[in-house]
Amino acid sequence: MKYLLVLAVVSVAIWLWRKNRREEMQERATPPKKSAPPAVGAPKAMVRCAHCGLHLPATDALPGPGGVYCSAAHRRAAAD
Numbered sequence: 001m002k003y004l005l006v007l008a009v010v011s012v013a014i015w016l017w018r019k020n021r022r023e024e025m026q027e028r029a030t031p032p033k034k035s036a037p038p039a040v041g042a043p044k045a046m047v048r049c050a051h052c053g054l055h056l057p058a059t060d061a062l063p064g065p066g067g068v069y070c071s072a073a074h075r076r077a078a079a080d
Contacts, residue, residue, distance in 0.1 A: 051078055 045058040050067030051074035061068035064075035 049074060051075075 046055045047058045047061045047068045048055050049061070049070040050064075051069055054070045056070050058068070061070065062072060062075050063069075064078055066078055069075040069078065
């Protein structure tokens with residue numbers, strides 16, 4: 001009788017293992033859903049800092065004597 005119980009438990013364990021394995025294989029077989037490509041804005045004009053040479057967007061640059069600068073400290077250094 002105990003062998004019959006062990007056989008039943010092993011059979012149920014094998015059945016559960018195969019069922020889970022089959023579900024995993026089906027998940028792998030289905031292609032992943034493609035997400036929308038990230039939104040990319042229009043390219044911005046880049047300028048070079050007259051003091052250090054750093055390239056930055058023209059909208060972030062600070063105008064000064066002799067060109068544009070990346071920071072107020074570099075603009076002050078050029079004015080001196």
